[in-house]
Every structure is written in structure tokens, then in C-alpha cells.
Amino acid sequence: MAEYSLETPLKDEEIRKLKAGDRVFLSGIIYTARDSAHERLVKLIEAGEELPIPLEGQVIYYVGPAPTPPGKAIGSAGPTTSYRMDPYTPLLIENGLKGMIGKGERTEPVVDAMKKGTAVYFAATGGVAALIARSVLSSEIVAYEDLGAEAIRRLEVKDFPIIVAQDCYGGNAYVEGQKKYAE
């Protein structure tokens, strides 16, 4: 298992190097979005309207952070479960999205879209939200403020610790990892 430090936006040649199980420290700009924000983004794409965030080469982090306490860049901010975003994800990948960060396995339509569009799915450890918040240098709401914790935020991160959960070849760190220890 290899270890990489990557900067966003992600390039295809970087994504092709990544294999399920590799460790990555991600830096740069990433965007947050959960269920409701995904629904709105997909509606805009289907209507042919402009999106409030760029998708080309970008990474979306599935998170609804806790409110920001005074003196901090962001409140606790761990990943939410990813499969809920699966109905929306293929269209976002077709429109240039290159990376996603969440927890738990993705379904077949997302895996196919990742293969076709050279995209990668990373896992952050669920429930280590205070630790992850330390990787966030700044946070700013850029769309859908009415959604509260589900608003789209632009985060600047430094060495965000993640694992390649599912790579652009169909490799799956959950399946491979569990197989090793199943009795």
C-alpha cells in the first residue's frame, strides 16, 4: 500500500496511480455537499443551468459539520455515509467531478461512473470529527445557506488523512480488507 500527498484539483494521471487501500494526505480546496445539496446540483445540471461550484477536477466531501465554535476554522467535521449520494453521483462525475470523500461502500452505478470518468472515492474515518477538523484551515459557505449543516462549503484543507476506498479500476478496500479477516 502506497502513500501519497495530493493537491486539488486532481488530475487523471494522479487518479490512475491510486489503488484501493493507499493512504492519501489531501491538501487544497474541497467542497462539502450532502443529500439536499446533491439533489439541487443535479436539478441544475438537468435544467442546463450554471452550478454554484466548479466540478472540473474537484473533490466533494460528504459532511455536515457541527457549528463552528469561536476561535476555530470549523466545528467537528467527519464524513457521513456515502451510499445516500449514489443516485446523484454518476451525473456529477460525468460533469467533471474527480473525487469524493465519505464513508462506506458505493454501489455499482457509481463504480461504473468512476471507471468511465477516471474518478476516485476516498474514505475518511467516520466519527473522528474533532481530529479531522484539525486538517481544515478555513471554511466558507458558498451556496444553499438555507440548508444549515447541509449548505455547500468551500474548505481549504491541509494533509487531510484519507484512504483510497474504491479506485478507478473497481478495486474496493472494504471488500479486500474484510476478505482478509473473515473466518
Added chain:
Amino acid sequence: MREIESSKITEVVAKLCMEANFELEDDVQKSLEKAYETEKSPVGREVLKQILDNSRIASTERVPICQDTGMTVIFAELGQDVHIVGGGFEDAINEGVKKGYTEGYLRKSIVSDPVRGGNTGDNTPAVIHLDLVAGDKLRMYIVPKGGGSENMSRIAMMKPADGIEGIKKFVVDGVREASGNPCPPVTVGVGIGGSFERCAQISKKALLRPIGSDNKDPFYDKLEKELLILVNKTGVGPAGLGGTTTALAVHIEVAPRHIASFPVAINLNCHAARHKFVEL
């Protein structure tokens, strides 16, 4: 008749909502430390190390362990010789939830209408399970419950003929299929018997027992230990990335059932198994 001020209930609920989200109880913390020692997978150990580091950061900085600070579930036992004065019991609890979630910078995760949407803005209402008991005390367990683990819960109306083997299969399949989604290592609450809704409720109540404690009934204690071994053989492991620690504990609660029914429910709790207890 002993009087308890409703404002006192509000105050303790607010305080415990915050404390539950900032620091793990000793039983959970110790169990995670032990798992870190015994876990065989290197990735699993790394995940457990992150979990322990996170717990330290959260309790030191007084920030939430997890951004999902949960739906507030409260199991209350109210002594019948208690008279609550100054306001309603449920109002007092919800005031406390509102205060705790606002002052503690906890996330407000409650959608007011399940279909049409909207956020209640203060994490109310709490889900309150109230038992009226003998005595003049009020006991409350405050359990902030995250959505990720709650979504992996399930219930089956099995046949009495399915028996113990049916229970084992249901529990083990449930944990295996939940995979990394409920943030393992999990605590597995198993409800057996009762009616449909009682079964689900006792599966959650089972999560309140301290990790590492024995079931008072030797029969179910043996079944719990057997289930824990089986669940940990699934290989799911910490965060679902493979390993030997899938669950920290399996707890069983039972209730009498109808002769025709054999309900079994599992309610999973994530590794941040948050709960606080108070007696007034």
C-alpha cells in the same frame, strides 16, 4: 410527594447533551483502548488510533466527538411519588435539548416534517421513552444517537420455529451487511420478543448497559458472548476496512411475546457510543 422543579430537568438535560457529545463514558473508552491492543489488522489499528486520538481532542477541547451529534433519545424512569412543578415534563426536556445543542455548538439534525423537510433549528424534539416506576426519583439516560448507525438497524417478525439459530443469523447478517456504514466497532443492541414496537425499543435500550457488563440472565449472557465472537468473525473490522474488531459488545434485552410472534430487532451504535445517566 417529592417535588422536582422543571427548570432543574432542563438544566441537567442541557449539561448532559453537551457532556455526552464531548466525552466518552469510561466503559466505551476502555473498550476502545483494549481493541487497539488486540486488533490484528494494521489498517484497523490505525483507525482505532485515530478514534482514541479523536476522543482525547474532543474531551480536551470540549468539541463534539462526531459532527453528527444525533437525535436526542431519552429513557426516563419517573417515580410515581414525584411531582414535577413549574412546567411540563416533556417541555422541560426539550428546553434542555435546545439549550444544550445551542450553547454546546452541537449540530441541529432534526427535520421538522419527514417528507416536506425543514429543520427545527434546535434539535428538538427529543425521543422520550417514559416508564412510571415506584419511588420518588427521576432517572434519565441521555443518548444522542447518530443517523449512520441508526440507518443500519433492522427488525424481523420471525417465526417461533426460527429459534436461536434464526436470531444468530439475523444478527450476524445485519452487522456484516451494514459493513462500514455504522462506524464500527459497533455496539449491537438486540431486542428479542415483545410486540413489533416493543422489540425495536428494547433493542435500543440494550445499548445503555455498560460495555463489558454481564447479562443478568446466564442463558442470554452466553448467547451475547457467542454472538460477539460470531460478529467479530465477519471481518468487517474498524471503519469496515477489515479486521478482528467489528463489535465491542452485543447486548440482549428480552420481553414476553405473543405465541405466534418472534420479533427480533438490532439497533447498532457507532464506536462513539454516547450516553449519560443522571438521577434526580
